[in-house]
Amino acid sequence: MSLLKDAIISALGEDVKFRENYQYPASVVFCTVPKAKFAEAAKAMKKAYALLAAEWVTEETPCFGIFACYRWGSEYLIVKTLTTTDDPTFPTLTKKYLPAYRFERQMNSLMGVVPEGHPDPRPWIKFEDWPQDAWPLRKSFDASSPMPRVEGEYRWARAEGEGVYEIPVGPVHTGIIEPGHFRFQAVGEQIINLEERLGYVHKGIEKRFESMRWEDGFRLAGRVSGDTTVAHGLAYCMALESMTGCIPPERALWLRALFLERERIANHLGDIGAICNDAAFAFMLYQLMRLKEGILRTNSELLGHRFIMDRIIPGGVAVDIDVKGKEKILSELKWLEKEFEKLVTIYDENPSLEDRVRDTGVLLPEKARELCAVGIVARASGMNLDCRIFNSFPPYNQYDRIELDVPVLITGDVHARTWVRIHEVRESIRIIRWLLDNLPDGNISGTIDPPSSEKAGFAAVEGWRGEIIYWLQSGPAGEINRCMVRDPSSINWLGLEQAIQGNIVPDFPLCNKSFNQSYSGHDL
Amino acid sequence: MIRILRQIFSTGIVTEDVLGQEESNIKVVGDRLEETVKKRFRGSLAIRQVDAGSCNGCELEINALNNPIYNCERYGIHFTASPRFADMLLVTGPVSRNMEIALRRTYDATPTPKLVVAVGDCGCNGGIFGETYASLGGIDKVIPVDAYISGCPPTPAALLNGILRAIEGK
Ligand code: SF4
Numbered sequence: 001m002s003l004l005k006d007a008i009i010s011a012l013g014e015d016v017k018f019r020e021n022y023q024y025p026a027s028v029v030f031c032t033v034p035k036a037k038f039a040e041a042a043k044a045m046k047k048a049y050a051l052l053a054a055e056w057v058t059e060e061t062p063c064f065g066i067f068a069c070y071r072w073g074s075e076y077l078i079v080k081t082l083t084t085t086d087d088p089t090f091p092t093l094t095k096k097y098l099p100a101y102r103f104e105r106q107m108n109s110l111m112g113v114v115p116e117g118h119p120d121p122r123p124w125i126k127f128e129d130w131p132q133d134a135w136p137l138r139k140s141f142d143a144s145s146p147m148p149r150v151e152g153e154y155r156w157a158r159a160e161g162e163g164v165y166e167i168p169v170g171p172v173h174t175g176i177i178e179p180g181h182f183r184f185q186a187v188g189e190q191i192i193n194l195e196e197r198l199g200y201v202h203k204g205i206e207k208r209f210e211s212m213r214w215e216d217g218f219r220l221a222g223r224v225s226g227d228t229t230v231a232h233g234l235a236y237c238m239a240l241e242s243m244t245g246c247i248p249p250e251r252a253l254w255l256r257a258l259f260l261e262r263e264r265i266a267n268h269l270g271d272i273g274a275i276c277n278d279a280a281f282a283f284m285l286y287q288l289m290r291l292k293e294g295i296l297r298t299n300s301e302l303l304g305h306r307f308i309m310d311r312i313i314p315g316g317v318a319v320d321i322d323v324k325g326k327e328k329i330l331s332e333l334k335w336l337e338k339e340f341e342k343l344v345t346i347y348d349e350n351p352s353l354e355d356r357v358r359d360t361g362v363l364l365p366e367k368a369r370e371l372c373a374v375g376i377v378a379r380a381s382g383m384n385l386d387c388r389i390f391n392s393f394p395p396y397n398q399y400d401r402i403e404l405d406v407p408v409l410i411t412g413d414v415h416a417r418t419w420v421r422i423h424e425v426r427e428s429i430r431i432i433r434w435l436l437d438n439l440p441d442g443n444i445s446g447t448i449d450p451p452s453s454e455k456a457g458f459a460a461v462e463g464w465r466g467e468i469i470y471w472l473q474s475g476p477a478g479e480i481n482r483c484m485v486r487d488p489s490s491i492n493w494l495g496l497e498q499a500i501q502g503n504i505v506p507d508f509p510l511c512n513k514s515f516n517q518s519y520s521g522h523d524l
Numbered sequence: 525m526i527r528i529l530r531q532i533f534s535t536g537i538v539t540e541d542v543l544g545q546e547e548s549n550i551k552v553v554g555d556r557l558e559e560t561v562k563k564r565f566r567g568s569l570a571i572r573q574v575d576a577g578s579c580n581g582c583e584l585e586i587n588a589l590n591n592p593i594y595n596c597e598r599y600g601i602h603f604t605a606s607p608r609f610a611d612m613l614l615v616t617g618p619v620s621r622n623m624e625i626a627l628r629r630t631y632d633a634t635p636t637p638k639l640v641v642a643v644g645d646c647g648c649n650g651g652i653f654g655e656t657y658a659s660l661g662g663i664d665k666v667i668p669v670d671a672y673i674s675g676c677p678p679t680p681a682a683l684l685n686g687i688l689r690a691i692e693g694k
Contacts (some may be wrong), residue, residue: 127622136657143656147621171626174605176573176587178580179623200622201577204658220652226581226677270584283528289591290538296588306679307581346527520579523622 004050004070004077005029011044012037023456024242029077030456038066038081039091045070046096050077051372053460054469054486055093055103057111059139064113066090067484068100069458069469074390076460078471083113092118099372099491110206111137125199125523128152136207143207157195159185164192167505171200178519182508189504194497202523209483214240214450215314217480221470222309224485225521230263231463232485232521233312238393239470240314243457246448250440252316253394258435259308259317261428264464266295266307268421268428269340271516275418276347278510279356287343291336298332316445326436333429344422357415361511363499364412373495375466375488376424377515380416384408387462395435402434412499414514424464453478465489465518487521539595553681554599557688561600564691565611569601571687572610572634576627576666577659578617581677582644586614588680596684607634612690616643618650618659619666631667641690642669643683645676 008016008031016031023030033041042052050072058065063082070077083090092115093100104115105124112135126134129149135141159166164187171179181197205224209217221236222229234256241248248256273288296306302325303311311318321329347353363373365382378385386406388396396402407423409416451457457472466488475481496515500508561569573586589596590603604610607630619627631640642663645651650661663669673686 134657141657145657146655146660147657171623172574172607172630176575176583176590176603178575178578178583179626200626201575201617201620202622202658203577203618203620203653204656205653207658208653208656223579223581223652223676226579227584229581270587283532286592287531287535289588290535290593293588293591293593300679307584307677309581309676342527342531346531349527518580523620 002029002075002077004045004048004072004075005031007044007048007050008041008077008079011047012041016041022454023078023458024245025458028458029075030080031077032080032082035081035083035090038068038079039093039096041079042068042093042096045077048072051369052093052097052099053372053374053467054471054484054490055100055107056471056484056486057107057113057137058473058482059111059137061085061139064088064111066107066113067471068093069471076391076458078458088113089116090114091116094118097372098370099494102490102494111135122155125202127199128154136204141207143204143211154197156183157193159193161187163187180519184505184508186505189506191500191503191505191508194500194508196493196497198493198519199523201520203520205524206483206485210480212480214480215448217483218312218314219310221485222312224524225487225489225518226307226309227267228263228463228465228468228487228518228521229307229309230259230312231461231468232487233310234260235459235461235463235468235470236472236483237312237314238459238461239457239472240451241448241457242459243451243455243472243474244449246315246446248316248446249443250394251320251442252444252446254435254439255317255319255321255444256312257395258321258432259303259311260461260463261432261435262295262299263308265336265425265428266292266299267464268425269295271513272347272418272421272425274516275357275414275510275513276353278513279353281350281353284343284347287339291339294332294336298328302328313445315448316443318445320444321439326439329432330436333432337429340425347418347422354415356507356510357418357514358411358413360414360507361499361503361514362411362413363495365410367498368412368495371494371498372491374491375462376417376420376464377488377492377495378466379406379408380420381412382408382410385467387460387467391460395438401438402431404431414510417514450478463488465516466492485521485524487518489517489519489522492517493522538592539598540593553685553688556692557599557601557684560688560691565600567600569599569612569687569691570604570610571601571612571614572604572607572630573614574616574627574630576615576617576623576647576663577620577653578644578646582616582647585677585680585683586616586643589683594680594684601687607631610634610638612639612641612687614641614643614687615663615667616647618646618653618661619663621658621660624660624666627666639670639690640667641671641673641686643673643686644678645674648672648674651676
């Protein structure tokens, strides 16, 4: 019984076809519609309160497959339509769903399919100096040789009027962070518009997957965004496992959850510190960096890598925890909890900090919903979503035992995004304790066969930033035909543009930190 | 305020003499770093970090150099906001095509004499991303490199070691 399935059937009737035994897990509904009905399907989904989770394109000669993935609660539904190589157009979804705005620009830039009726035809990720007809995701594209540079100019959105001036920032930023370009239009101190330009760290990851073997792909997935290596690796492995029907041993699943929560804690600690630092409260940064370093060292000691890179493998995990390791983690948590709570009190009691973080960079709940935001950003703006609850895998699916408590705030400001993180650190500490207390015995990995030809696999994992989606597809010879990666940043970057309006220029770093979206995960 | 002061005093100085167990000779490294920075850079080595296409893993570890445990400032090493007053460029990632020009410009904006250190497996040879339409491979494909620090990502201790090698000219 699926509400989304019912909704699309009642809207499109005979036009929608469901395909069995193609995409796994079977709980994710997969259907095809004629091209002319693609936008109508989006309308039906919108009416059913579904959000757009992702949109992508594949090449299935002589056609292109256009996909849209919708989410409502714990349900996912994927709609596919075909368009031909001779006429690679498809109806745009931008009129119904805002995130389609960038998804479709990206599809157009990298595969050369044309969203008809899209309000902004400028390329995205593809820079103006790429050859016009360079569509790297096409099979005919030679990915191994460098592309020549051509002349071209990017058309920025402009604001005019008395006293309006422009501030360009980046791509090389002042701090030790990733590159991207921001352009502000401001009047006095006040920002009236921010335009982001991303794509600087585009490394051709999706194309690279296609030249890899299934069993090696997890390494690349773990390097899509280095700070989220666990969650990305996990999402890849889960998608692959669902395609092949492999079920990892239970102990492996629990250890995966342990790694995921440790990654969440480490990143949240760093973020909370960095947010305070950008509000000129460096004390918190150094204190929290100290705690974070503790976690990373324990990771290195027990799991062999500070960020737990490459420890989740197809079929299970690569490293086990013994009794001593368990004790070490438990005693570390005790220390962490004590230190962390002291700092939270200091955060909470500091009026000058409060003055900076409250009502700054507000992303209103209705805006967040319109943008289909995910993760921390969504939860700070009143949206109750978390894959650990709504699309859970063991052990998260033992609701009554784990009693996961997801914080949702409605103010949508910097403070809310910080507070969600604070609450999540507490919650992750609790989850780790529970995991360790109940860790099942057994193997930590099983065997996994390569997937058969013409199959697809889907996975959604709640990384520390939010929902990460992987969609894998095998080709006629069983090779990787397509690996679609959707980092939460692909959606949430839009939120920053919205949240910054009306704020003052000096608050931009603070707002940006509170979002802390990934450049690499977005640019791919 | 009282809480803040109490936390500061109870934390004390956490900066480590012997940095981690991973490289027990780091004390030696630290001493030599400090000495070389003093001698060759008048006590202050200014580094400009450039992400030329990294996955952000390397950045996290470079950031860790500034945490109170590694506290690289004690050796006179600090990160600057502009290449104009940098002695060294610490460059990560395979050079993405879309960052190539920005990297060259940063290099040109750095006054000579300058040192370039390639960080991470990607910075050394392109790593897992290799050489493709979008990734040009290691940093030395684009600008001259003086020293290499491998690892994915290199640990903070390995970074300090690599910086030392670079300024000692070995
Ligand atoms: S070396 Fe590793 S951590 Fe550094 S950028 Fe490359 S993949 Fe990321």
